Structure formats: C-alpha cells, structure tokens
Amino acid sequence: MKYPTIIDSQQLFREQDHPLKAGLDPKCRSTKPLCPDSFAKVMKSIDTFIFDADGVLWLGESVMPGSPRLIDYLVKHNKQIIVLTNNATKSRAVYAKKLAKLGYNSAKMNKNNLVNPAAVVADTLHRSGLDGKRVYLIGEQGLRDEMDELGIEYFGHGPEKNKNEEEGSGAFIKEKSDFGRNLHSSTVFVSKYENPGGMCE
Structure with a gap:
C-alpha cells in the first residue's frame, strides 16, 4: 500500500x-x-x-x-x-x-x-514483522477487519474476565509468550478492569 x-x-x-x-x-x-x-x-x-x-x-x-x-x-x-x-x-x-x-x-x-487509521495501523504491523506474535487489541470492528485481511492474529478485544482480580483493584497479569504489541484504537469505552490483558508486569 x-x-x-x-x-x-x-x-x-x-x-x-x-x-x-x-x-x-x-x-x-x-x-x-x-x-x-x-x-x-x-x-x-x-x-x-x-x-x-x-x-x-x-x-x-x-x-x-x-x-x-x-x-x-x-x-x-x-x-x-x-x-x-x-x-x-x-x-x-x-x-x-x-x-x-x-x-x-x-x-x-x-x-x-x-x-x-485502521488500514494504516494494520499495514504498519504487517510490515513490522511480528514473527508469529499476536497483538493485544483494544479497538473496534474496523481495525479488527483490517487486521483479519492481513492475517494478523490478535486477542483482548471486548471485556475480559480476570479470575485473580481483587475487588477494587486491577490485577496485573503476566505477559504472554506470544504477545507482540499492545494496540489501543478508538473505542467507546475502555477500562483497566475490563481489559487487564494490556497491562503486563
């Protein structure tokens, strides 16, 4: 492109x-x-x-x-x-x-x-060489569609449930071995309690 x-x-x-x-x-x-x-x-x-x-x-x-x-x-x-x-x-x-x-x-x-922006970000990630790593994505459907088209794997979209979360505090989770990028695009609402996967130790 x-x-x-x-x-x-x-x-x-x-x-x-x-x-x-x-x-x-x-x-x-x-x-x-x-x-x-x-x-x-x-x-x-x-x-x-x-x-x-x-x-x-x-x-x-x-x-x-x-x-x-x-x-x-x-x-x-x-x-x-x-x-x-x-x-x-x-x-x-x-x-x-x-x-x-x-x-x-x-x-x-x-x-x-x-x-x-969705197309530009997906293209940039595609050319950056993720080496099989996935993207932790906080974003809406447009970005997911563009990443799907380029075969970029991602996770984290939508609310997540963290079993280790203590009430009143957001628990930091350990970085996954296949975690390559943390990507935050436009979204209606984002919360560290609903998307803890983007925060790593």
Missing part, C-alpha cells in the same frame, strides 16, 4: 514560483470560487486530490450533491483520488460499500482509494 506525500502548505506558499500556486489566490490567505480559467490551471498542476469523507463526499447517510459527478470528472482526467478519514471504527471495505450505495462508481472508487 502506498500513501500520499503530504504537502506542507506553509512551505508551498513561501515558494513564490511553485507550480501548485497556479490559479490560487496570490495572497494565499483566503479561498476564491473557481472560475473556468483558474480551475483549468489547478487541473494541470495537481495530480492527486485528497478528500475527507463525512461532510465532503457524504453527510450521514446522504450523498453530497454533485460529488459523484466531480469524482468521475477527475478520474476521467487521470487524477488520483484518495479518500482520507480519521474514523477507524469501520474498515475500508465497509466505506467502499457505502460509496457505491451513495452512487459513486465502484470501479473508480473502491477500498484502494481509501486511507484510514
């Missing part, structure tokens, strides 16, 4: 002759509505367009008007499209199904266009 290079906008605006400034407000302090001429300049100078998801491509369960048509136009002109969201509760596959349901062309907009 290849991730886009993030451009430092402040550095970009300091470079007076940078090609990406073509068609933008010369003061670079405010945005302007695009006219046909300025839009043509932007199209020539940018190869990759990065969109947020909720509030940009959709709002709740409704598509943002005109968004699918814009995406089709950009793809038609050989632009790379990346959907970047900070929501790790769902996998890229789930988001891809939502895009298709909302009218986006699934042949042009699929999970390979999507980047979210």
Whole structure:
C-alpha cells in the first residue's frame, strides 16, 4: 500500500514560483470560487486530490450533491483520488460499500482509494514483522477487519474476565509468550478492569 506525500502548505506558499500556486489566490490567505480559467490551471498542476469523507463526499447517510459527478470528472482526467478519514471504527471495505450505495462508481472508487487509521495501523504491523506474535487489541470492528485481511492474529478485544482480580483493584497479569504489541484504537469505552490483558508486569 502506498500513501500520499503530504504537502506542507506553509512551505508551498513561501515558494513564490511553485507550480501548485497556479490559479490560487496570490495572497494565499483566503479561498476564491473557481472560475473556468483558474480551475483549468489547478487541473494541470495537481495530480492527486485528497478528500475527507463525512461532510465532503457524504453527510450521514446522504450523498453530497454533485460529488459523484466531480469524482468521475477527475478520474476521467487521470487524477488520483484518495479518500482520507480519521474514523477507524469501520474498515475500508465497509466505506467502499457505502460509496457505491451513495452512487459513486465502484470501479473508480473502491477500498484502494481509501486511507484510514485502521488500514494504516494494520499495514504498519504487517510490515513490522511480528514473527508469529499476536497483538493485544483494544479497538473496534474496523481495525479488527483490517487486521483479519492481513492475517494478523490478535486477542483482548471486548471485556475480559480476570479470575485473580481483587475487588477494587486491577490485577496485573503476566505477559504472554506470544504477545507482540499492545494496540489501543478508538473505542467507546475502555477500562483497566475490563481489559487487564494490556497491562503486563
């Protein structure tokens, strides 16, 4: 999986002759509505367009008007499209199904266009070389789905029962021999009493 290079906008605006400034407000302090001429300049100078998801491509369960048509136009002109969201509760596959349901062309907009923390973390773990060790996971379904896809074994998701726990205190359990990483992603609630396995002596 290849991730886009993030451009430092402040550095970009300091470079007076940078090609990406073509068609933008010369003061670079405010945005302007695009006219046909300025839009043509932007199209020539940018190869990759990065969109947020909720509030940009959709709002709740409704598509943002005109968004699918814009995406089709950009793809038609050989632009790379990346959907970047900070929501790790769902996998890229789930988001891809939502895009298709909302009218986006699934042949042009699929999970390979999507980047979210769950996918990045799973990919990083996969490349880090766990050597057969499992991951102690505190996270939601999106992260579990991405790890399943890459064959990463994990445990600890959901409440655990600790027989040695003393009332009023969290008992530290010994590290398991196949314990490789402790991973905490977004979750509705986490407690040291419900997830003691992430704490080791």
